Amino acid sequence: xxxxxxxxxxxxxxxxxxxxxxxxxxxxxxxxxxxxxxxxxxxxxxxxxxxxxxxxxxxxxxxxxxxxxxxxxxxxxxxxxxxxxxxxxxxxxxxxxxxxxxxxxxxxxxxxxxxxxxxxxxxxxxxxxxxxxxxxxxxxxxxxxxxxxxxxxxxxxxxxxxxxxxxxxxxxxxxxxxxxxxxxxxxxxxxxxxxxxxxxxxxxxxxxxxxxxxxxxxxxxxxxxxxxxxxxxxxxxxxxxxxxxxxxxxxxxxxxxxxxxxxxxxxxxxxxxxxx
Amino acid sequence: xxxxxxxxxxxxxxxxxxxxxxxxxxxxxxxxxxxxxxxxxxxxxxxxxxxxxxxxxxxxxxxxxxxxxxxxxxxxxxxxxxxxxxxxxxxxxxxxxxxxxxxxxxxxxxxxxxxxxxxxxxxxxxxxxxxxxxxxxxxxxxxxxxxxxxxxxxxxxxxxxxxxxxxxxxxxxxxxxxxxxxxxxxxxxxxxxxxxxxxxxxxxxxxxxxxxxxxxxxxxxxxxxxxxxxxxxxxxxxxxxxxxxxxxxxxxxxxxxxxxxxxxxxxxxxxxxxxxxxxxxxxxxxxxxxxxx
Numbered sequence: 001x002x003x004x005x006x007x008x009x010x011x012x013x014x015x016x017x018x019x020x021x022x023x024x025x026x027x028x029x030x031x032x033x034x035x036x037x038x039x040x041x042x043x044x045x046x047x048x049x050x051x052x053x054x055x056x057x058x059x060x061x062x063x064x065x066x067x068x069x070x071x072x073x074x075x076x077x078x079x080x081x082x083x084x085x086x087x088x089x090x091x092x093x094x095x096x097x098x099x100x101x102x103x104x105x106x107x108x109x110x111x112x113x114x115x116x117x118x119x120x121x122x123x124x125x126x127x128x129x130x131x132x133x134x135x136x137x138x139x140x141x142x143x144x145x146x147x148x149x150x151x152x153x154x155x156x157x158x159x160x161x162x163x164x165x166x167x168x169x170x171x172x173x174x175x176x177x178x179x180x181x182x183x184x185x186x187x188x189x190x191x192x193x194x195x196x197x198x199x200x201x202x203x204x205x206x207x208x209x210x211x212x213x214x215x216x217x218x219x220x221x222x223x224x225x226x227x228x229x230x231x232x233x234x235x236x237x238x239x240x241x242x243x244x245x246x247x248x249x250x251x252x253x254x255x256x257x258x259x260x261x262x263x264x265x266x267x268x269x270x271x272x273x274x275x276x
Numbered sequence: 277x278x279x280x281x282x283x284x285x286x287x288x289x290x291x292x293x294x295x296x297x298x299x300x301x302x303x304x305x306x307x308x309x310x311x312x313x314x315x316x317x318x319x320x321x322x323x324x325x326x327x328x329x330x331x332x333x334x335x336x337x338x339x340x341x342x343x344x345x346x347x348x349x350x351x352x353x354x355x356x357x358x359x360x361x362x363x364x365x366x367x368x369x370x371x372x373x374x375x376x377x378x379x380x381x382x383x384x385x386x387x388x389x390x391x392x393x394x395x396x397x398x399x400x401x402x403x404x405x406x407x408x409x410x411x412x413x414x415x416x417x418x419x420x421x422x423x424x425x426x427x428x429x430x431x432x433x434x435x436x437x438x439x440x441x442x443x444x445x446x447x448x449x450x451x452x453x454x455x456x457x458x459x460x461x462x463x464x465x466x467x468x469x470x471x472x473x474x475x476x477x478x479x480x481x482x483x484x485x486x487x488x489x490x491x492x493x494x495x496x497x498x499x500x501x502x503x504x505x506x507x508x509x510x511x512x513x514x515x516x517x518x519x520x521x522x523x524x525x526x527x528x529x530x531x532x533x534x535x536x537x538x539x540x541x542x543x544x545x546x547x548x549x550x551x552x553x554x555x556x557x558x559x560x561x562x563x564x565x566x567x568x569x
Contacts, residue, residue: 128303
């Protein structure tokens with residue numbers, strides 16, 4: 001057996017570090033350039049280190065697109081969807097995983113396929129129906145739509161988890177006189193808290209990142225999310241280098257915050273989601 | 277306890293899915309057989325939209341580009357993800373500690389939490405023809421002749437978009453595979469090592485067969501994601517230049533909302549849906565078989 005020596009080990013580490021660096025370099029370049037003045041940028045180009053902290057570019061951009069408003073919209077929509085979609089997933093999965101209702105395989109298959117359905121096949125009717133219902137260009141419309149779409153995945157994942165739920169616990173509670181609703185709220189939900197946490201985090205981030213449906217449903221500036229506002233600006237090709245850079249940094253920052261805050265849940269969650 | 281008495285808990289879910297998924301989906305399918313323009317009442321046109329699709333080069337081009345997207349978002353990330361996951365888990369994790377492996381994994385995963393619209397802005401800024409970071413870098417290291425209009429040259433744009441998508445997607449397979457490796461029995465590796473198997477042979481004969489279920493899951497999810505890709509194309513190129521990066525979802529989007537040929541757009545998205553659902557069923561079957569063995 002050949003023991004890899006240090007001479008052989010370090011090149012592997014070095015190669016992986018370089019690859020990892022390549023992944024994060026775009027973030028670093030964006031951060032470095034967002035604090036340069038336009039004059040400095042045009043004189044020294046994007047690769048030089050900044051000479052000082054120039055924040056006016058970011059401030060200008062923030063005010064110009066009313067970024068606070070976009071952050072509020074994104075947070076409101078994503079948080080509502082995370083809560084509502086998790087609740088809906090719990091109800092569905094309780095019926096499928098613990099209630100073991102008839103035709104549950106077919107019901108589950110329905111949710112799986114609904115989860116895979118391309119949004120392109122729903123977007124025009126949703127646009128049309130929301131106009132009919134007077135919900136077009138409201139944040140509520142996006143909340144409703146994504147609550148349902150995200151809960152398709154939640155139902156699929158949670159049904160598998162609840163399918164393994166220890167039946168003795170449910171039986172014991174039933175014998176003690178708890179009804180189905182009490183069993184759900186007092187036993188199933190507390191015991192499944194880790195999985196529910198994963199769902200909340202995923203739904204929040206997924207909804208934050210959604211683009212097509214919010215782009216179609218939210219046309220007025222006051223209702224747009226961060227993703228849509230930045231994407232539309234970029235699509236109009238009206239931004240100069242400094243503005244694009246400010247947009248990139250302001251778009252990246254919340255994602256990095258979520259990533260740092262939720263890193264554990266994220267990696268654990270992906271593992272759970274994939275194996276189930 | 278009656279067997280079906282839990283069905284009541286499914287009621288809100290069923291109603292919500294009827295309103296947001298089932299009814300819109302059926303509407304979309306039905307509209308695909310009409311010449312509806314979004315206003316007035318639709319007229320039944322049978323298979324006319326589908327006959328036109330067959331002759332429409334834009335349609336065929338967009339689906340051909342989907343194959344490129346599958347390479348960029350499913351095949352390459354899966355292959356790279358397998359090698360990286362095995363190297364991080366089996367090599368870095370063992371010789372340098374799981375801490376370093378976790379930090380490196382985090383770096384690879386970071387682009388996955390970024391909104392794709394923002395990833396598009398970041399990259400279109402880096403890839404800008406004048407004063408973009410990439411072209412500046414090439415010039416600085418004496419490769420000025422390699423400078424390109426990365427997203428504006430019809431011969432290159434598709435490959436540039438593919439490159440960005442590999443960057444976006446790579447973290448997902450990597451994290452799933454590393455989690456999968458965590459449940460492989462370490463004794464299998466020890467046995468292989470005792471038999472004198474080198475790293476590559478252990479990778480092929482132990483790692484790959486053991487995490488086959490994960491590989492199918494990742495391939496299914498990523499292929500479907502690749503067929504649906506929209507945001508990256510919208511932000512990076514808007515399908516251009518001259519349709520060089522058009523994909524089905526963007527094609528249906530412009531047909532719906534810019535050309536307002538709603539009937540025709542519905543037909544495009546119906547074709548996309550049929551392909552996606554067929555792949556989903558196939559993927560789930562493979563996955564079940566892999567988990568059963």
